[in-house]
Amino acid sequence: MENSFKYRWKAFFKKKVISQHPHDLYSKHNPDAEWNPSSFRDFQEYFDEHKDELHSFCLSGPDRIYEIDFSKRGYPKIVEVVRGRNWASDKVNIVHREKRELTDIRPIYYRSMEATIEDGVIGAPRVVSYTIGYQGLDKNGNNRKKTVTVL
Amino acid sequence: MTATATWYEQNGTAAGSPAAGTQSTVSSIEWKSVDDSTTPRASAPIQAGSNSYGKYNYLGFTGTFNQISAVKFAHTAGTLGTGISLMGKVTSTYATPSTAALSSASDITATTTIGSGASVLLGTTGPNDTSPAASQTTNCYTQYINTQVQTTGSASAGDTGTVTLTIQYNEN
Numbered sequence: 001m002e003n004s005f006k007y008r009w010k011a012f013f014k015k016k017v018i019s020q021h022p023h024d025l026y027s028k029h030n031p032d033a034e035w036n037p038s039s040f041r042d043f044q045e046y047f048d049e050h051k052d053e054l055h056s057f058c059l060s061g062p063d064r065i066y067e068i069d070f071s072k073r074g075y076p077k078i079v080e081v082v083r084g085r086n087w088a089s090d091k092v093n094i095v096h097r098e099k100r101e102l103t104d105i106r107p108i109y110y111r112s113m114e115a116t117i118e119d120g121v122i123g124a125p126r127v128v129s130y131t132i133g134y135q136g137l138d139k140n141g142n143n144r145k146k147t148v149t150v151l
Numbered sequence: 152m153t154a155t156a157t158w159y160e161q162n163g164t165a166a167g168s169p170a171a172g173t174q175s176t177v178s179s180i181e182w183k184s185v186d187d188s189t190t191p192r193a194s195a196p197i198q199a200g201s202n203s204y205g206k207y208n209y210l211g212f213t214g215t216f217n218q219i220s221a222v223k224f225a226h227t228a229g230t231l232g233t234g235i236s237l238m239g240k241v242t243s244t245y246a247t248p249s250t251a252a253l254s255s256a257s258d259i260t261a262t263t264t265i266g267s268g269a270s271v272l273l274g275t276t277g278p279n280d281t282s283p284a285a286s287q288t289t290n291c292y293t294q295y296i297n298t299q300v301q302t303t304g305s306a307s308a309g310d311t312g313t314v315t316l317t318i319q320y321n322e323n
Contacts, residue, residue: 004152004153023152023215024152024153024215025152025215026215029215034213034290035212035213035214035215035216035289035290036214036215037215037216037217037288038152038215038216038217038322038323039217040217040218040323041217044217109323110218110220110321110322110323111153111321111322111323112319112320112321113153113154113156113319113320113321113322114265114317114318114319115156115317115318115319116227116315116316116317116318117179117180117315117316117317118313118314118315119313119314120179120180120181120192121178121179122158122177122178122179122180125153125154125156127153128319131321
């Protein structure tokens with residue numbers, strides 16, 4: 001199996017770290033099934049039971065990391081870490097800091113896939129971008145969503 | 152691993168409830184003067200002033216994924232040529248393909264970005280699922296992407312120009 005992901009996610013909870021499997025396999029993967037959930041189902045299942053224990057959700061690539069920092073309760077922020085030659089030379093940028101207090105906050109993660117049909121010939125799907133972020137409800141009950149998309 | 156996306160085509164007489172044609176797995180999609188998924192277009196050319204048979208194509212998602220969502224379809228590049236229009240619609244309803252002008256279809260001859268493409272819903276029972284949704288968390292199918300080439304008498308003889316159709320979706 002080919003590891004085709006340029007960026008992979010990792011979730012840091014108070015007592016547990018859940019990482020995307022290199023081949024995106026669910027912990028209860030059944031090789032005989034036509035369909036299996038991906039690693040993200042492991043995250044969702046643990047998150048649903050331990051919502052208040054999520055510290056951060058990260059998307060890690062070859063030269064940068066995007067982190068949704070949930071450590072300040074109700075006020076998530078999105079941070080970009082551009083890797084330097086060593087950790088001391090990493091550059092940290094705050095992409096977005098939530099100013100309104102949110103409740104019922106959930107991380108967002110997905111890959112955008114694209115397939116083309118050129119002159120009638122069907123091509124294989126490929127990853128065109130990765131998106132990470134969060135959504136939650138403000139005090140008026142409005143859904144607020146912030147995401148970062150990387151190629 | 153990403154989700155496994157398989158292209159299908161249905162052909163032939165509509166049968167059953169909800170109606171469906173005969174399903175084939177396809178590696179190409181060609182508009183032509185016969186209703187099948189195997190005859191090369193060069194062997195079944197469309198006469199100027201006529202239409203191709205309508206095509207009923209869709210994607211099936213299996214393999215490994217948590218959720219598929221936000222499916223879009225568009226004609227994103229290329230032109231077929233003078234006097235040739237590309238028509239398309241997204242539907243959950245299969246009808247026996249014919250060369251009659253596709254009803255309720257949009258003219259998608261002009262290119263657009265995939266972001267401005269047509270939204271396509273997903274069903275768990277097939278492309279003709281009567282309750283399709285914007286996302287699914289198990290193996291599923293898109294609605295039918297129903298296309299047809301329509302020509303006028305001014306269409307040039309020979310092969311058409313080359314077009315690129317694009318489908319985009321999110322998965323996690």
